[in-house]
Amino acid sequence: MPVQGLSNVMGVLAAAPATPLLPDSRGYFGSFGGAYVPEILRPNLQQLDQAFATARSDPEFWAEYMRELALFSGRPTPVTPLPRLSQHLGGAQLFLKREDLGQTGAHKVNNAIGQALIARRLGKRRLIAETGAGQHGIATATIAARFGMEAVVYMGAEDVERQRPNVFWMEQMGTKVVAVEAGARTLKDAINEALRDWATRHEDTHYLLGTACGPHPFPALVAWLQSVAGTEARAQMLALTGRLPSRVYACVGGGSNALGIYQGFLGDPQVRLIGVEAGGRGPASGEHAARIAGGQGTRGIAQGYETLFLQTSEGQMVDTYSVAAGLDYVGVSPIIAHLHQQGQLAIERASDSEVVAAVKLLMRFEGVIPALESAHAVAGAIRAAAQLAPTEQVLINLSGRGDKDIFTMASALGDDSWANFLRHKADAMMAAKTSAEVHHV
Amino acid sequence: MSSLIGRAKPQGAIGLMGHVIADYPSPLAVRQMIQVMVAAGASVIEIQIPFSEPMADGPFFLAANHQALAQGVSYASSLRLMAEVSAAYPQVAFVFMSYLNVVYQRGYATFVAEAVAHGAVGAIVPDLPLEHAAPFEAAGATAAFANIRIIAPNAPQERLEELVQGAQGLLYAVARAGVTGASSDLGQVQGFVSRIRSLTSLPVAVGFGVRSGADVKQLIGHADYAIVGTASLQAFAVGGLEGFQRFWQELSAAASPKSRKS
Numbered sequence: 001m002p003v004q005g006l007s008n009v010m011g012v013l014a015a016a017p018a019t020p021l022l023p024d025s026r027g028y029f030g031s032f033g034g035a036y037v038p039e040i041l042r043p044n045l046q047q048l049d050q051a052f053a054t055a056r057s058d059p060e061f062w063a064e065y066m067r068e069l070a071l072f073s074g075r076p077t078p079v080t081p082l083p084r085l086s087q088h089l090g091g092a093q094l095f096l097k098r099e100d101l102g103q104t105g106a107h108k109v110n111n112a113i114g115q116a117l118i119a120r121r122l123g124k125r126r127l128i129a130e131t132g133a134g135q136h137g138i139a140t141a142t143i144a145a146r147f148g149m150e151a152v153v154y155m156g157a158e159d160v161e162r163q164r165p166n167v168f169w170m171e172q173m174g175t176k177v178v179a180v181e182a183g184a185r186t187l188k189d190a191i192n193e194a195l196r197d198w199a200t201r202h203e204d205t206h207y208l209l210g211t212a213c214g215p216h217p218f219p220a221l222v223a224w225l226q227s228v229a230g231t232e233a234r235a236q237m238l239a240l241t242g243r244l245p246s247r248v249y250a251c252v253g254g255g256s257n258a259l260g261i262y263q264g265f266l267g268d269p270q271v272r273l274i275g276v277e278a279g280g281r282g283p284a285s286g287e288h289a290a291r292i293a294g295g296q297g298t299r300g301i302a303q304g305y306e307t308l309f310l311q312t313s314e315g316q317m318v319d320t321y322s323v324a325a326g327l328d329y330v331g332v333s334p335i336i337a338h339l340h341q342q343g344q345l346a347i348e349r350a351s352d353s354e355v356v357a358a359v360k361l362l363m364r365f366e367g368v369i370p371a372l373e374s375a376h377a378v379a380g381a382i383r384a385a386a387q388l389a390p391t392e393q394v395l396i397n398l399s400g401r402g403d404k405d406i407f408t409m410a411s412a413l414g415d416d417s418w419a420n421f422l423r424h425k426a427d428a429m430m431a432a433k434t435s436a437e438v439h440h441v
Numbered sequence: 442m443s444s445l446i447g448r449a450k451p452q453g454a455i456g457l458m459g460h461v462i463a464d465y466p467s468p469l470a471v472r473q474m475i476q477v478m479v480a481a482g483a484s485v486i487e488i489q490i491p492f493s494e495p496m497a498d499g500p501f502f503l504a505a506n507h508q509a510l511a512q513g514v515s516y517a518s519s520l521r522l523m524a525e526v527s528a529a530y531p532q533v534a535f536v537f538m539s540y541l542n543v544v545y546q547r548g549y550a551t552f553v554a555e556a557v558a559h560g561a562v563g564a565i566v567p568d569l570p571l572e573h574a575a576p577f578e579a580a581g582a583t584a585a586f587a588n589i590r591i592i593a594p595n596a597p598q599e600r601l602e603e604l605v606q607g608a609q610g611l612l613y614a615v616a617r618a619g620v621t622g623a624s625s626d627l628g629q630v631q632g633f634v635s636r637i638r639s640l641t642s643l644p645v646a647v648g649f650g651v652r653s654g655a656d657v658k659q660l661i662g663h664a665d666y667a668i669v670g671t672a673s674l675q676a677f678a679v680g681g682l683e684g685f686q687r688f689w690q691e692l693s694a695a696a697s698p699k700s701r702k703s
Contacts, residue, residue, distance in 0.1 A: 315546035
């Protein structure tokens with residue numbers, strides 16, 4: 001009896017892909033998107049667009065993708081009810097879609113596996129990628145190792161400092177990590193650098209872009225590959241509770257995890273879709289990455305596409321900030337910008353301090369350690385939950401796990417014993433090194 | 442614009458096309474550099490309005506763009522420089538070079554009107570592909586302001602034909618894959634350039650990897666203009682104004698081996 005129906009609530013792999021969100025012939029979703037790249041990159045994008053079209057019309061591709069997601073990344077990921085946190089907040093029933101349980105601990109691996117399959121079909125032997133928090137970089141590193149491909153990951157030097165553990169693991173898996181010193185030394189600079197690499201070396205290289213941004217066909221391709229989360233989650237909510245959630249929350253950096261979960265519910269007008277951007281130190285501080293919430297982002301064309309950017313009146317991109325490196329990005333997916341403009345999507349923001357508080361609550365009441373990025377969605381849902389009736393169900397996309405954030409969290413919480421631990425570890429490592437050097441002499 | 446940019450130098454010679462970043466490394470230095478280029482016979486000069494995300498530029502110009510912005514170089518100061526040098530050197534065709542967002546934020550029509558009013562005859566916008574270029578080219582058409590199209594060596598024949606069709610001013614042929622600042626095997630571009638020339642009567646300029654007098658010489662008889670960008674600014678960075686002068690004298694001697702001005 002206890003295991004009856006378990007396979008239902010655990011869900012099954014998406015038998016067929018979601019209806020792809022496709023742009024018009026110019027690569028536009030409404031008035032956002034396009035492909036604004038130097039002429040030298042045009043054949044690369046055309047080849048990828050054709051490969052994407054072939055994959056869409058080939059059931060074998062989807063079957064191969066599902067097989068790899070199951071065997072390598074443990075899909076389907078469950079939907080987990082949060083009864084204690086829901087009770088504590090005294091409102092709606094909260095649920096998590098557990099993308100944190102996939103290989104490498106974030107949704108990024110879905111897209112990495114899918115694009116690596118396409119790259120392999122194209123005969124490419126080298127993958128390049130950009131990364132912010134390091135999650136897309138590490139996903140790329142694992143699939144490159146698994147497929148026996150060479151990998152180079154571009155990462156802003158600022159992010160290399162913030163996310164050293166991910167850099168360590170990428171390098172251990174044989175990926176070359178290039179710290180990008182230009183500009184703000186964050187995600188946008190890493191994207192520019194990856195595009196430069198791709199412009200230089202096309203024949204054997206696939207640019208495995210990690211989010212639903214950049215020039216066409218990347219937004220459509222990444223959104224399509226990420227749709228597995230939404231397809232699964234919709235069926236899982238029905239199996240678990242017999243009905244759909246009234247709201248779905250996701251954090252929005254580039255927008256790939258959000259588009260992934262939303263695609264399960266775009267045909268359900270009664271489900272409110274809500275995105276949460278990085279509010280950082282507040283809208284007046286200038287230290288945030290809220291492009292849509294608060295209306296500070298303005299229309300522009302950069303990084304290969306047209307969207308809402310945080311920029312000056314002369315079109316120079318400004319420095320963004322978030323406690324979560326993966327949300328610290330100056331633009332946003334053209335598909336997100338379009339859905340928001342169409343009124344299909346609401347966008348809010350959560351501040352660093354709300355996010356840290358949300359992490360603590362989720363850990364204390366449910367034993368789940370969220371990534372700081374995903375905790376923005378948790379913070380948004382927590383803010384709303386108390387105002388909602390207990391009959392309402394709120395689904396949160398937990399796009400990644402928080403292990404990587406241990407340094408940032410410990411520092412945000414001012415944890416002295418962690419600081420002592422680091423000091424002792426560093427001393428011991430230095431002492432071991434010194435003694436080894438002495439022995440060499 | 443076509444009145445200022447001519448085709449085919451006399452037998453055995455080639456035109457020179459220079460590049461500067463507006464007011465970089467300083468307002469004075471850039472004016473001195475332009476003076477040297479003009480004296481060395483440069484007949485087309487690009488003035489780059491700096492941008493925070495210059496995706497077609499290599500590390501040297503990338504750093505220079507960011508440095509220029511940090512020093513406060515703006516759209517307005519770029520226009521001022523354009524007005525000054527285009528008035529001082531009417532024999533030279535000055536064009537803006539920037540990335541699309543700088544132009545887009547100003548508005549295509551406003552940008553063209555202001556550029557023309559300040560003496561520019563065209564613009565090079567590397568992240569504006571033909572598929573999205575119609576609104577900008579339409580804004581330029583009424584003012585005879587050229588959107589200078591860029592052709593890459595990996596373009597198939599149909600693409601060459603598309604790019605040449607309706608092109609204005611001159612065609613910018615990129616010598617190799619990649620971004621600005623690395624060297625190129627210019628011996629390889631001759632076939633590519635002659636394929637373009639067979640399709641158009643517009644002049645063809647070759648850039649990316651033209652770094653010395655020897656490189657310029659290799660293009661004589663094939664291209665109408667040799668574009669020297671990164672190497673020129675590097676000559677200034679390394680050797681100051683004197684080094685810059687020596688560099689441009691070398692280019693000048695290579696470009697017009699028979700009839701050198703004294």
